[in-house]
Amino acid sequence: MLQRLFRLPSWRGSLRRLGIAVLFAGVGSGLWYMEEREVRERLSWMGVPTWERLTPLSLHRVLRNDGFLVGWSDVRVSALWASYVLRADSAVDVGERPGFRRDWRTLWPVTPDSYLRSGYDRGHLAPNYAIARVYGPAAQRDTFLMSNMVPQRPELNRQLWQRLEEVVIDRFVPRLGALQVIDGPVFDADFTRGALSRVGLVEVPKAFYKILVVPGDRPQALAFVMPQEVRGDEPLDRFLVSIDRVEALTGLDFFPNLPDATERALEGQVDATGWGLEAVANLPGRFD
DNA sequence: TTTAATGT
Numbered sequence: 001m002l003q004r005l006f007r008l009p010s011w012r013g014s015l016r017r018l019g020i021a022v023l024f025a026g027v028g029s030g031l032w033y034m035e036e037r038e039v040r041e042r043l044s045w046m047g048v049p050t051w052e053r054l055t056p057l058s059l060h061r062v063l064r065n066d067g068f069l070v071g072w073s074d075v076r077v078s079a080l081w082a083s084y085v086l087r088a089d090s091a092v093d094v095g096e097r098p099g100f101r102r103d104w105r106t107l108w109p110v111t112p113d114s115y116l117r118s119g120y121d122r123g124h125l126a127p128n129y130a131i132a133r134v135y136g137p138a139a140q141r142d143t144f145l146m147s148n149m150v151p152q153r154p155e156l157n158r159q160l161w162q163r164l165e166e167v168v169i170d171r172f173v174p175r176l177g178a179l180q181v182i183d184g185p186v187f188d189a190d191f192t193r194g195a196l197s198r199v200g201l202v203e204v205p206k207a208f209y210k211i212l213v214v215p216g217d218r219p220q221a222l223a224f225v226m227p228q229e230v231r232g233d234e235p236l237d238r239f240l241v242s243i244d245r246v247e248a249l250t251g252l253d254f255f256p257n258l259p260d261a262t263e264r265a266l267e268g269q270v271d272a273t274g275w276g277l278e279a280v281a282n283l284p285g286r287f288d
Numbered sequence: 289t290t291t292a293a294t295g296t
Binding site for chain 1: 289290291292293294295
């Protein structure tokens with residue numbers, strides 16, 4: 001019976017077609033994987049953030065945008081990180097701010113009015129101005145996707161955080177040539193309490209981190225953690241931390257492809273020499 | 289050249 005079935009021409013034809021389909025799927029996904037890896041390497045120095053311990057909270061997806069990547073968590077209903085490279089050799093004229101837009105890839109209904117009358121700003125992770133300046137208008141539009149927004153208190157978003165963004169693109173990038181930046185939210189260590197603190201569906205962070213790295217054989221790094229509750233006029237260097245501290249607060253492992261010895265030296269200490277931070281730590285904001 | 293965002 002089986003042998004007769006096996007000899008049927010239509011059955012063998014189906015097998016052949018299946019084989020061809022599997023071959024195409026294999027080659028196609030292989031090409032997709034290579035393309036994806038190439039894009040990630042271009043947009044994220046030494047690997048996108050990963051996790052040391054696997055828990056439900058560590059599940060996240062990488063959303064690819066023009067000029068930056070976002071690590072999206074369907075548990076937090078929030079981005080966990082945004083990663084981008086800023087270079088001094090590209091300077092595009094920056095146009096008007098485009099509108100905020102829903103990102104359908106998040107699946108969760110996070111819309112431009114999700115933060116309405118909540119007391120929180122829609123704060124950019126990958127910044128509008130710097131991304132637009134380096135990557136142009138299409139990338140600028142992508143920074144206004146709701147998947148790139150976090151609920152931020154106005155005093156932080158419009159003052160302290162804005163001052164940091166301005167120093168990064170106007171001072172550090174011209175001074176150092178190129179910077180790898182990763183930033184994102186810090187959530188309540190108590191998961192239940194955090195899960196209850198939401199704007200719409202989006203979990204409200206307790207603080208935000210920003211990591212800056214000058215790529216190269218002897219990389220230099222600077223890391224900040226800024227809480228929601230600030231006045232806005234504090235000196236930037238008051239918020240310096242080590243990358244190890246950011247990893248402890250977020251559970252993320254940054255720059256996983258770094259050789260262990262380099263990673264230990266880069267991430268274990270706070271070393272601001274060479275950045276000229278003191279000179280810009282107290283520059284006034286534009287909107288206070 | 290101009291970097292944030294809300295609310296009306």
